[in-house]
Amino acid sequence: MPALEYETHHWRPQHPALFSRAEVTRQTGDYRSAVPQRIAAWVPALPADLTADVVDASAALMSFDAHTVSALGAEDPTLGPMASILLRTESASSSQIEQLTVSARQLALAELDQSERTNARAVVGNVRAMEAALRLSDVLDAASILAMQRELLLAQPGYEEHAGVFRDELVWIGNRDTAGPRGAEFIAPQHPLIGPAIEDMLDFAARDDLPALVQIAVAHAQFETIHPFVDGNGRTGRALAQAMLRSKGLAAHATVPLSAGLLTDAEGYFGDLQAYRAGDAGPIIHRFAAAARYAAATGRVLVDDLRRELELSRSQLEGLRSQAAAWRVLPTLIGQPVVNARYLQATLGLSEMTALRALTALTERGVLVERTGRARNRIWQHPGILDVLDSYAAAIRRAAIRPGR
Structure with a gap:
């Protein structure tokens, strides 16, 4: 693969009055x-x-996808919620690569619009970007990429004007100086180059004469090199990888927690992107292969652990009449382990009274726990499912390779 080429431009801080004279002098010059x-x-x-x-x-990826279906059954009502929680897990890992960390409970609360934590709201934006990626995977084009990033940034207050549009300004990586790009580790292409570069990357992604995982790794690295947005490039690029996993048939049913594999060595992942820019695609391809194996192996365990929690909950409901609404609520808890009556009304079409009766039955049987202690605006959670999800996140953190290790 040819190495990146570079072009020289001149920079002077756009708002010099905001900086000292020495800083303006330091940042003025060619880049x-x-x-x-x-x-x-x-x-x-x-x-x-x-x-x-x-x-x-x-x-391994295709085996994981098949395992998810076989573990539950193609007609099982839990399959949809399982796909949902896998997508949310992938979104959380992708966000954590960008230093956006959130617990399973806080993310579930944010889905109910019950969290004030900025990180949780930002990760929900990533969930929406992943959802858009899978929804649009049949037709991967520039509009699809813009839609993914739009969903992502609409959840970040202050970034609305950059949502769903390619940047029209210079961006750079590895330099905290707001005055300019000089000294940055990587300065992204000038914005007029973005459109043609994205189309070229999409043409590569559309080919059918290459191993799919090679295409996914290289397309992702190229996307990160183009860096087409003011913000959200990494998360959108990993959403693009999910769209390609779906469109290429490597994961037709389940969202693969690929970012969990990348997160185990985030520093190495970023280094592989730099190697790609220097003309060596081998490291990023190897990185994606390793991440895929990790995702398939740990994702299988996650699916099985969640299935066991569901089976335990089913046993706790034994003796409850088969038409009780609690049985309808139970599969939903895999995808949304923190619920309120309003959520059940919206997702299952239950009346308020029926939803409350179901929540009461699930609480009395020990499936759910009510955590607010309030008479109104109550929220229930499934402790077992939350524990499984947090244990999975903790295992990824333990597996992470840290500098100097």
């Missing part, structure tokens, strides 16, 4: 911004071991 390489017709020459790695990882 080099990236010129994206064309990849639409690129033919990779992968070594045999990397090719075998990609094949094994792809098989």
Whole structure:
């Protein structure tokens, strides 16, 4: 793969009055911004071991997808909620790569619009971006990418004007100086180059003569190199990877927690992106293969642990009449382990009284716990499901490779 080329431009702080004279002098001068390489017709020459790695990882992804269906049954009402919680888990991991950490409970509360935590609201935006990615996976084009990023940024107050539009300004990475890009680790392409580069990347992604996981890794790395947005590039790029996993048939039913695998060595992941920009696609392909295997293995455990919690809850409801609304609520708790009556009314079409009766039955049987202690605006949660989700997140943190380790 050809290495990035660069072009030289001149920079002077746009608002010099905001900075000292010395800072303005330091930031004034030439800088080099990236010129994206064309990849639409690129033919990779992968070594045999990397090719075998990609094949094994792809098989693991498809096996995980099949396991999710077989573990529940294709007609099981839990399959939809399971797909939902896997998507939310992937969104949380993708956000954590960007230092946005949130517990399973806080994320579930944010879905009910019951959380004031900024991180939780931002991760919900990532959930919406992932949902858009899967919804639009049949037709991957520039409009689809804009829709993903729009859902993401609408959840971040102050960024609304940048939601769903390609940037029209310069951005850079690895330099906290607000005065300018000089000294940054990477300066993204000038904004007029974005449109053609995105179309070239999409042409590469649409090919059917390459291993799908190779396309996903390279398209993701190219997207991050183009850096087409003011904010949300990493999370949108990982949403794009999910869309391609779906469209390429590697994960037809379940959302693969791919970002969990990337999160185990986030520093290495960023280093592989730099290697890609230097002309070596091997490390990022290997990184995605390793992340895919990790996601498939740990995702299988997560699915099985959640299924066991559901089976335990079903046993707790034994003896309850088969038409009771609590049975309808139970599968929903996999996808949304914190609920209120309003949520059940909206999602299941229950009346307020029926929803409250179901919540009472689930509480009396020990399935749910009411945590507010209030007479009004009550919220119930499934402790077992929340524990499984938080344990999964904790296992990822334990597996993470840290600097100096």
